[in-house]
Amino acid sequence: xxxxxxxxxxxxxxxxxxxxxxxxxxxxxxxxxxxxxxxxxxxxxxxxxxxxxxxxxxxxxxxxxxxxxxxxxxxxxxxxxxxxxxxxxxxxxxxxxxxxxxxxxxxxxxxxxxxxxxxxxxxxxxxxxxxxxxxxxxxxxxxxxxxxxxxxxxxxxxxxxxxxxxxxxxxxxxxxxxxxxxxxxxxxxxxxxxxxxxxxxxxxxxxxxxxxxxxxxxxxxxxxxxxxxxxxxxxxxxxxxxxxxxxxxxxxxxxxxxxxxxxxxxxxxxxxxxxxxxxxxxxxxxxxxxxxxxxxxxxxxxxxxxxxxxxxxxxxxxxxxxxxxxxxxxxxxxxxxxxxxxxxxxxxxxxxxxx
Amino acid sequence: xxxxxxxxxxxxxxxxxxxxxxxxxxxxxxxxxxxxxxxxxxxxxxxxxxxxxxxxxxxxxxxxxxxxxxxxxxxxxxxxxxxxxxxxxxxxxxxxxxxxxxxxxxxxxxxxxxxxxxxxxxxxxxxxxxxxxxxxxxxxxxxxxxxxxxxxxxxxxxxxxxxxxxxxxxxxxxxxxxxxxxxxxxxxxxxxxxxxxxxxxxxxxxxxxxxxxxxxxxxxxxxxxxxxxxxxxxxxxxxxxxxxxxxxxxxxxxxxxxxxxxxxxxxxxxxxxxxxxxxxxxxxxxxxxxxxxxxxxxxxxxxxxx
Numbered sequence: 001x002x003x004x005x006x007x008x009x010x011x012x013x014x015x016x017x018x019x020x021x022x023x024x025x026x027x028x029x030x031x032x033x034x035x036x037x038x039x040x041x042x043x044x045x046x047x048x049x050x051x052x053x054x055x056x057x058x059x060x061x062x063x064x065x066x067x068x069x070x071x072x073x074x075x076x077x078x079x080x081x082x083x084x085x086x087x088x089x090x091x092x093x094x095x096x097x098x099x100x101x102x103x104x105x106x107x108x109x110x111x112x113x114x115x116x117x118x119x120x121x122x123x124x125x126x127x128x129x130x131x132x133x134x135x136x137x138x139x140x141x142x143x144x145x146x147x148x149x150x151x152x153x154x155x156x157x158x159x160x161x162x163x164x165x166x167x168x169x170x171x172x173x174x175x176x177x178x179x180x181x182x183x184x185x186x187x188x189x190x191x192x193x194x195x196x197x198x199x200x201x202x203x204x205x206x207x208x209x210x211x212x213x214x215x216x217x218x219x220x221x222x223x224x225x226x227x228x229x230x231x232x233x234x235x236x237x238x239x240x241x242x243x244x245x246x247x248x249x250x251x252x253x254x255x256x257x258x259x260x261x262x263x264x265x266x267x268x269x270x271x272x273x274x275x276x277x278x279x280x281x282x283x284x285x286x287x288x289x290x291x292x293x294x295x296x297x298x299x300x301x302x303x304x305x306x307x308x309x310x311x312x313x314x315x316x317x318x319x320x321x322x323x324x325x326x327x328x329x330x331x332x333x334x335x336x337x338x339x340x341x342x343x344x345x346x347x348x349x350x351x352x353x354x355x
Numbered sequence: 356x357x358x359x360x361x362x363x364x365x366x367x368x369x370x371x372x373x374x375x376x377x378x379x380x381x382x383x384x385x386x387x388x389x390x391x392x393x394x395x396x397x398x399x400x401x402x403x404x405x406x407x408x409x410x411x412x413x414x415x416x417x418x419x420x421x422x423x424x425x426x427x428x429x430x431x432x433x434x435x436x437x438x439x440x441x442x443x444x445x446x447x448x449x450x451x452x453x454x455x456x457x458x459x460x461x462x463x464x465x466x467x468x469x470x471x472x473x474x475x476x477x478x479x480x481x482x483x484x485x486x487x488x489x490x491x492x493x494x495x496x497x498x499x500x501x502x503x504x505x506x507x508x509x510x511x512x513x514x515x516x517x518x519x520x521x522x523x524x525x526x527x528x529x530x531x532x533x534x535x536x537x538x539x540x541x542x543x544x545x546x547x548x549x550x551x552x553x554x555x556x557x558x559x560x561x562x563x564x565x566x567x568x569x570x571x572x573x574x575x576x577x578x579x580x581x582x583x584x585x586x587x588x589x590x591x592x593x594x595x596x597x598x599x600x601x602x603x604x605x606x607x608x609x610x611x612x613x614x615x616x617x618x619x620x621x622x623x624x625x626x627x628x629x630x631x632x633x634x635x636x637x638x639x640x641x642x643x644x645x646x647x648x649x650x651x652x653x654x655x656x657x658x659x660x661x
Contacts, residue, residue, distance in 0.1 A: 036570035038459055038466040068571075153613065186612045189621055193574040194565040196605075199369055203609040206361045218572075220565040242469045242567065352617050 029053060029263050030087035031065040032078050034094035039192055041217030041236040042253070043067065046093045046116075049255030056260045060267060071096020079104040083111045089266045091259070092116065095160060101125060112271050114262060117162060119340055126273035128258060130284045132162070133169035133339070135251035136213075137314035138287060138304050139233050140173025142248050143211045144181045145297045146231055152183045153204025155214040155221055157191045159354045161342040163215050168346045169314045170213060173304075175348055184209055185351040194220040205230060211248075222246055231292060238288040249301070250288035257283055277336060281309040315339060320347040360489055362606060367494060368564055370602030371501045372397075372556040376580035377587070377594045378501075378508050379552020384584055385512060386545035387525035389654040391447030392432055394577025395454025396550050400425040400557025402458040405470050405568040414471040414562050418497075418555070421562070425554015426547050428454060433546040437539050440656040455571060465568040472566040473497065495563045497555065502595075504552070509591040521545065525650030528657045538657055553577065582631050588638055588648040597634075604630060 031050050035043035050063050064087065069078045075097050082090050083104060089112040092101045098118035105113040105125040113125040121127055143152045152174070156163050167185065174181040184207060186200045193216075201212050201221035205228055212232035214221050219242040225232040226243040234240070234250025258278060265271040278284035287305060290298040308314070317328030322345035328334060345353055376393055383390050403424030408417025432450050435441045473495055476482065481492040512518040521541055524531040528538045560576070561568055579601065587593035608623035639645055 036459055038462060038568075038570035040467045040567075040569055044466070184613045184615070186609055187621075188609075190574070192569075192571070194567065194569060194572050195369070195560065195574060195576070196609075198565050199365060199606055200609045200613075202361070202365045203606065203613050206358050206365075207610065207613045209613075218565070218569055219567055223565060223567065237467070241467070350615060354619055354621065 026060060026062040027089070027263070027267050028062045028064065028085070028087045029259075029266070030063065030082045030085075030090045032069050032075070032082070032090065032092045032094075032097060033065060033067045034069060034071055034096065035067070035192055035217065037065070037067050039217050040219065040239075041192070043093065043217075045236050045253040046091075046255055049259040052256030053259045053263050056256075057263060057267070061263060069097075073100075075100035076103060079113075080107070083108040088112060089114065089263060089271070091262075095162070112266055112273075119337075121273055121275060124273060127275050128262075129277045129340075130253060130255075131277055131279035132251055132253075132285055133165045133314060134280050134308045135285050135287055136166045136169040137173035137308070138301050139213060139249070139251070140170040140175075140181075141177050141304055142290075142293065142297060142301055143170070143213065143233075144174040144177035145300065146248065146293055147181070147211045149208050149210045150178060150181055151209045152181070152211040152213055153201065153207075153209030154183045154185045155197060155200045155204070155212065155216055156185060156187050157216050158189065159187070159343075161340055164345070164353065165339055165342045166215050167349060167351075168342065171346060171349050172314055172319065179348075181348070182350055183213070185349070187354060188216060190216070192217045194218040197221045198224050201225065201232075219243070234288060240288065240291065245292060247288070247291060248293055249290050252286040252288050254284055254286050279308070280305060281311075321345070322347055322349055360486055362610065363490060364494065366599065366602040366606045367490075367498055369605055370598040371495075371498050372559045372564065372576055373580050373583060373601055374501045374595060374598035375497070375504060375559065376553045376556035376577060377583040377598060378504055378591060379549040379556075380580060381584050381587070381589060381591060381594055382508060382512070382521070382552075383545050383549035384653055385525045385589060385650055386521050386542050387528055387650050387652040387655070387657075388436065388542050388546055389443045389447065390429070390432055390436075390450070390546060390549055391444060391581065392429070392450025392454065392577075393549075393553050393580050394573055394575070395451035396425045396428050396553035397454075397557040397560075397577045397580075398458045398571070398573045399428045399454045400554030401561040401572055402462045402465070402557075402568060403554065404558030405465055405561035405566075406461065408471040408562055409465060409468060409568075412471060414473040417471060417562050418473065418558050421554045421558025422551045423554070425557060426551040429546050429550020429553070432550070433543050436656065437542050437546070440658050443654050443656065451577065459570040462568045462570065466570075468568070470561065470566045470568065473562045495559075497559045497563055500555070505591050505595050512591065522650070525652060528652050528655070532657070532659055538659065542657075553580075556580070586631050586634050586638075588645065589650065590648065600630065 033043040037047040066078050091114045093116045095117045101115045102120050115127050117129045188196045197216050198220040201224040210230050212221050212225050214235050219239045222232050222243040225246040231246050234247050236253050238250050240247045290301050313333045315334035317332040318330045319328045321327045400421040404417040404421030407420030408414045435446045436443045475495050478492050482488050524538050532538050583597045586597045604626045
């Protein structure tokens, strides 16, 4: 039923887009989002990036977007539609758009394609991603300092490398402060379901966690923390308004500078498919102000952030896998392909990875 | 002890919107109308409730706005299916689509704004009692409304003459019409009542459950409410039981995960839906019981001969 709904919505969105085809001499830049732009999370932040492009490049560009596009065959149609509408550069913002984009990019060799968080490229398809795990290491350190029970509750969506990487980085950060720190992990199998996220937060708090971390998109979990007088971290956006006493910090995605750069390159004719993985030092991953914590914890977080900006990687050995087998030797740094395909936990994670 | 109370409170919060939306739809279906637009009416209630609460600062005004918006939105369905005799399934589906889209548009300026939350009941002396205090006297107001509503609908359908008339319309609108009952008028009122309930359920989401507005925040709860009505074989008290079983399984699986029980989370997440299927199979084995409870003219358009 839900599939059908989404299909219909995509079709409706595509139709409404057809009405806006005008001003041919402008460069048309287009975006495809998997969620609604009103999620105040992942898709919202991508759309803020689109608006930044409009602001920076003014009347040289025209932008359009499709929201709520499900990952799968529907996405093929969405990308093809945009390419036919005259979009010259198209950004697909979700992991599941990878194969559809590869397919459609082949059909439209003179359209520039960009795909976020994937790994396949071609002559006219580039990829980009952000190193969110850098921020998660800092969250881990703060959690270990702030938690009284020594247990964090961690709400997660789907067992894809991006999420697993985040859990591992968080645990490495926490263990660097408190070696026996624990995280209780709950999978809710959804990126976005405020009710379920709130329920998961309540369950985790009831079982003794006193800090909540999330890799889902709404503000619900943080609001539960606020209600209970406990603490937690925001996700994708700065959520301080929803939890003025509870939010410690938040990993904020800032795609604006990247999008502006790429659309500019498309305008100048210098665009080439790239493969970039931007981090805190590139400004694509930002930390919301460190709040509701003592000064020494704040200083520690800032020091770690600085270390990361200077080039240090949280995945620097020695690190053992969950079962105790060594993974990285002393001083060894994980390479990007390994991180992007991460499907195992590091030592100390108290959960069985769903396969 | 504390954790048990907390879990029960969480279950009640999760079950309340399902219960309210399902009770409303039950009355609609008892009158012989199938409105698949519950999700759409619910999300309209959610955006209306949040918006009014946010703009006026009063969650109580938000609550009224949620009910009103759900009711007004259902009127659209009523005009289409009852006065113009369109196909109920198609109209209901489009009501859901329209609601999801329209609410997103209406709510653009509410995204990222913290809203007003309905306060929990707090009766001096009673709420502070151990264990039962918070369960009986410390929940949100909509929880009490949901229980009262269930009792009222039960009484209305099976103890009043009007309730009997409504059920008879659901079973055979032609016979009812022949007896001089104003079929369309009854159905209009039933549909609007269902809309108001769905709106209230949506208001619970945006004013109590997760006090915020985000697009698609109902996340399929309207569909679960629809399933619950069938699950309950059109009996109010079974809707109540069903909603709470759903809530319990839903919350239980989260606790099982947090506790570290090594069961695949995907399986646990699908448990509520599996439970529905199992119950449907069990119910449909008893043909007589099914026939007795299903409104016989459910989903059929009625055009009175003039």
